[in-house]
Amino acid sequence: MTTVSIKDVAARAGVSPGTVSNVLNRPAKVAPATRERVEEAIRELGFVRHGSASTLRAGHSRTLGLSVIDIGNPFFTDVAAGIEDAASERGYAVILGNSAGSRAKEERNLRVLAEQRVRGVLIIPTDEDLSRLDRLREHGISVVLVDHPAHRPDQCAVAVDDVAGGRTAVAHLLARGAGSVAYVSGPLTIRQCLERRQGALAALEAAGLGPDRLRVAEMAAMNARAGEKAAADLLAGGLPDAVFCANDLLALGVLRALLQAGVRVPGDVMLMGYDDIEFAAASAVSLSSMRQPTHQLGRIATELVLDECENPETHAHQHIMFQPELVARESTR
Template sequence: MSTPVQRRRASISDVAKLAEVSVGTVSNVLNRPDRVSPHTRDRVLGAIDELAFIPNGSARQLRAGTITTAGAIVLDIANPFFTDVARGIEDRLDQDSYTVMLASSDEDPAREARYLRLFEEHGVQGVMVVPATRDIDHLLALPGRGIGVVLLDRTSPVPELSSVAVDDVAGGRLAAQHLLDQGHVRIAFLNGPHDIRQAADRHEGVVSAIVAAGLDPDEALLEITLPALNADGGERGILQVLGARDRPTATFCVNDLTALGAMRGLRREQVPVPTEMAVVGYDDVTFAAELATPLTSVRQPTHRLGYRAADILLAGGDTATNVVFQPELVVRASSTSRA
């Protein structure tokens, strides 16, 4: 007895190709038909009938108005910056009765990939991702499988994907310019690896401020790459700064957690802040203003960042949306006695 050949089940991409529309449009026809013109909607529905396309269970639940889920992957949810971003995501999703699945990649591409597979298996309708590396080819494949993607805290390098980010070049420039204005001519920068976009952009901003001040970056900047962007990493980094032959008089930290560790190390080594070492952080998380010596920091609109990313994801559509917020320097006592 011969075995019948099993026909491949039509995918959402097959429907999009036959109807000559994007995958996002097919998703809108299934999930938010009021957002699609009647002519286009009829064309998509015709393709669905011709291909005998059967939406998966999550799509049926979405049309029925029951469970709706989005995923979010950040670098480290223990970092208060990402906690605030996640709250913005949650607040926006809740308005449309969505739930959120949240995960930390720990800057590990393999861990990020595992969570993306897990989210897809659980039928998420879209994901917001802080990419662990510059390579986003794996994210480009998701819309073809009916999963919306918004890059979070990173400007999209491709026209196909939406993104919400902060201008980190401007942020690095603000921090360095402030320290230069305070009279510092040699600055330490406790940074992350440059394959992290934020670290590379903040470095670019710092260097541009130093050059604009007429200084040589090779002489005016001591950059230390931290393996971990947390308080322990910051404390180890500041010890390297203190041991430098031509010791800087100011330190800019890639985030507030590393700044917290740096100030902890300075206190242990009995180096007064800011008279012997000025310190500037980045993010302006809640604790920054509450430290014994309040921390000068580059403020990012964390809640708005997450809220807007979720808003773009829920809107869908055929055209990518890219939003860039501007940072703001908040001056406190850690960098100037005049704060």
């Protein structure tokens, strides 16, 4: 494993080693253009500065890194709880990084985790380009994808079948008498949102209905406020028979806006969420949802990354795919 030094970065960026040190430790002292050039050299060379001397002597620490998309979403909190429980049982601590859906922030978090010499990283990635994870592997850090399938044989991953989840959710709505469905989604650049829509379209096709029966409302965020905005748009354009949301936070926002507008749920429109977070069952009208095994996702992902860390000679990469479960409540009865 080749170690990249500050001098190497300085030579690549055409600056002094002291300037590189300032970028790493006192970035405000460096002109923006110079700082950008140094940061580009750091990315290109895969430079990682040393952490504590004790960690360096051991070659690794008793810590794992975790990168999630939105720690404010209870789904990710529950996954993180499964990871922390499994890590704690094995004597490991977990360092959490919240990317907030930003690839740039995610990359900064991953760099910090590498600097801390974490033993492994569990990541719910922000997009489909996973080449940035190779940098971690080059530094001997094992990586496991969480809530995301792997597309290569040398990568462990734990995911949930989102196409099946979307298909099951909309099939349930159709079976309850819906002839038209609105899909309230986050950005369709997010794999989960895209695949849940694919499943919804598959359910319509299986029922002999065309794709025009699915009206897609793509929102910039996946929270309750975005759900309220989506509901206002649906009310203005005419309500469908049912609304399927890409997560429960969106669905709870839709529910609140519909009830405030005097719309009966499910009397006037049925409503379906996704994730089955704790608030789904406790809402004003209990919410039907697709349950994901969040705690189990986190626990198994942790077991995989630790096996890869501790047993590199015998470790077998696994791609584990769970099936979501329909939980029918008042909102679709």
